[in-house]
Amino acid sequence: MVGKDLYVIVCAAGPAGDVGRLVALAQDEGWTVQIVATPSALDFVDVPALEAQTGRPVRSRYRKPSEPKPSRADAIVAAPASFNTVNKFAQGIADTYALGLLAEAPGLGIPVVVLPFVNGALAGRAPFRRSVDQLRSEGVQVLPGDGEFYPQPADFPWHLALRHL
Numbered sequence: 001m002v003g004k005d006l007y008v009i010v011c012a013a014g015p016a017g018d019v020g021r022l023v024a025l026a027q028d029e030g031w032t033v034q035i036v037a038t039p040s041a042l043d044f045v046d047v048p049a050l051e052a053q054t055g056r057p058v059r060s061r062y063r064k065p066s067e068p069k070p071s072r073a074d075a076i077v078a079a080p081a082s083f084n085t086v087n088k089f090a091q092g093i094a095d096t097y098a099l100g101l102l103a104e105a106p107g108l109g110i111p112v113v114v115l116p117f118v119n120g121a122l123a124g125r126a127p128f129r130r131s132v133d134q135l136r137s138e139g140v141q142v143l144p145g146d147g148e149f150y151p152q153p154a155d156f157p158w159h160l161a162l163r164h165l
C-alpha cells in the first residue's frame with residue numbers, strides 16, 4: 001500500500017484533537033494521509049500541526065468549480081465520527097465536503113471504516129442504530145461494535161481503524 005492516499009475524516013467529537021495519533025499510525029504503515037475536517041471539527045483540531053504532520057492542507061470545504069480536482073482516496077477512515085455525520089452518511093446527505101466524500105465512496109468501491117465517538121444517550125437512539133445497520137449493509141465497516149460506541153476519549157481505539165482497512 002506504500003504511497004496510497006488515506007483520507008482521514010475528522011468530526012467535531014471528543015477525541016478529534018488527538019487525530020494526529022491516527023496520522024502517525026497510518027504513516028508508519030506507509031499511507032499518505034489527507035485530513036478532511038468537517039467545518040465544526042476545525043474548532044477541535046490543531047490545523048497547523050496537522051498540516052505540518054501530513055504535508056498537506058487540511059481540507060474542510062468543497063473545492064470551487066475552477067479549482068483542480070484532488071486525487072481520489074484509496075481508503076477512507078472517519079474517526080472520530082460524530083452522531084451527526086454517521087446519521088447523515090447513512091441518509092445520503094452531502095452538505096459538507098467530508099460527507100460528499102463519504103457519500104460517493106461505497107459506489108466507487110473505496111473501503112470506508114467508521115469509528116464513531118458517541119455517548120450512551122445517543123448511541124442507544126433508534127436513528128443511530130438504524131444508521132449503523134444501513135451503513136453496514138452497504139459494506140461500510142462501522143467499529144468497534146454494538147454497544148461500544150462511547151469509550152472515554154483517552155481510550156479511543158485509533159489503531160482499530162487501520163486494522164480493518
Ligand SMILES: Cc1cc2nc3c(=O)[nH]c(=O)nc-3n(C[C@H](O)[C@H](O)[C@H](O)COP(=O)(O)O)c2cc1C
Pocket residue numbers: 010011012013014015038039040041081082083084085086096117118119
Ligand atoms: C465540546 C463538544 C464536544 C462534542 N462531542 C461530541 C461527541 O463526542 N460526539 C458527537 O457525536 N457529538 C459531539 N458534539 C456535538 C457535535 O459537535 C455536533 O453534533 C456537530 O454538529 C457535529 O458536526 P459534524 O458531524 O459536521 O462534525 C460535541 C460538541 C461540543 C461543543
